Amino acid sequence: MAGSYFQHVPSLAAFHxxxxxxxxxIRSERLLVGLNCFSRGQTQRAHAHGAADKFxxxxxxxxxxxxxxxxxxxxxxxxxWAPAGVSHAVDEALEDAVVLVVMAPPPRAESRVETPSGPRx
Amino acid sequence: MAGSYFQHVPSLAAFHxxxxxxxxxIRSERLLVGLNCFSRGQTQRAHAHGAADKFxxxxxxxxxxxxxxxxxxxxxxxxxWAPAGVSHAVDEALEDAVVLVVMAPPPRAESRVETPSGPRx
Numbered sequence: 001m002a003g004s005y006f007q008h009v010p011s012l013a014a015f016h017x018x019x020x021x022x023x024x025x026i027r028s029e030r031l032l033v034g035l036n037c038f039s040r041g042q043t044q045r046a047h048a049h050g051a052a053d054k055f056x057x058x059x060x061x062x063x064x065x066x067x068x069x070x071x072x073x074x075x076x077x078x079x080x081w082a083p084a085g086v087s088h089a090v091d092e093a094l095e096d097a098v099v100l101v102v103m104a105p106p107p108r109a110e111s112r113v114e115t116p117s118g119p120r121x
Numbered sequence: 122m123a124g125s126y127f128q129h130v131p132s133l134a135a136f137h138x139x140x141x142x143x144x145x146x147i148r149s150e151r152l153l154v155g156l157n158c159f160s161r162g163q164t165q166r167a168h169a170h171g172a173a174d175k176f177x178x179x180x181x182x183x184x185x186x187x188x189x190x191x192x193x194x195x196x197x198x199x200x201x202w203a204p205a206g207v208s209h210a211v212d213e214a215l216e217d218a219v220v221l222v223v224m225a226p227p228p229r230a231e232s233r234v235e236t237p238s239g240p241r242x
Contacts, residue, residue, distance in 0.1 A: 004191060005188035005189060005191050005201055005202045005203065005207070006186075006188070006191060006193050006195070006199060006200070006201055006202075007199070007200045007202070008198050008199055008200075009178065009198045009199070009200050010198040011198075025200060025202075026174075026176060026200075026202050028174045028204060029174075030151075030173070030174045030205075030225040030226065031174045031176075031223070031225040033176060033200070033202075033223075052151070053147075053149045053150075053151045053152045055147060055152075055154060057130065057221070059198070065127075067126035067127070068126060070125060070126050070127060072127050074127070077129050077130045077131040077132075077180070078127060078128070078129055078130070079127070079128045079129075079130050079146060079147075079154070080126055080127055081126045081127075081128070081146075081147050081154075082126065083149060084151075086126070100178070102152070102154075102223055104151040104152040104225035104226070105151065105225070
């Protein structure tokens with residue numbers, strides 16, 4: 001936060017050809033706010049958080065997102081809500097995509113179940 | 122949620138000439154996600170939440186936002202972080218503005234301190 005309560009979120013986006021990039025915006029006891037930055041074709045495998053609620057909000061680009069058994073091609077302004085215990089994934093970025101990710105409370109290792117294997121949150 | 126994990130957030134925006142409009146997107150035990158929709162000139166007075174962290178993310182338009190002693194003219198993509206106990210306000214919408222509001226945990230009447238008087242969250 002560097003002493004400021006304000007951030008310009010799109011300016012924090014960063015992409016890497018090898019893997020999806022994460023940037024934390026806020027981390028408190030109650031809340032994690034970050035960016036997941038997907039180059040076209042990148043993915044985040046299906047996983048669930050046992051004791052945390054999470055949502056994705058697509059800020060730019062487009063991605064195919066699954067929550068539970070629902071699948072959507074999600075563009076800017078689409079919010080995907082994954083309550084605790086519900087499996088969710090970014091199946092594929094259809095364009096370079098910047099996705100706001102919010103979790104409450106922030107993830108702890110013991111609260112995550114990956115199905116069948118996957119990257120960090 | 123109407124049975125879906127997905128919502129298109131900008132489609133939920135609604136304005137009213139008399140007062141700022143609120144729309145809930147998600148409410149769980151851990152998290153509240155909603156929209157605050159300001160017509161140009163509308164405000165949200167300074168207040169603080171004693172036991173909840175909150176952020177605003179401007180989705181469209183522009184507003185002058187204060188957190189603590191920092192004041193910014195915030196446009197799309199600007200995130201304003203108001204941790205528990207820190208006073209925050211939308212001093213004035215400089216254009217019609219749609220602002221995502223996230224709180225963890227969701228507000229309860231007893232956790233809010235208004236300074237000196239103000240609307241709901």
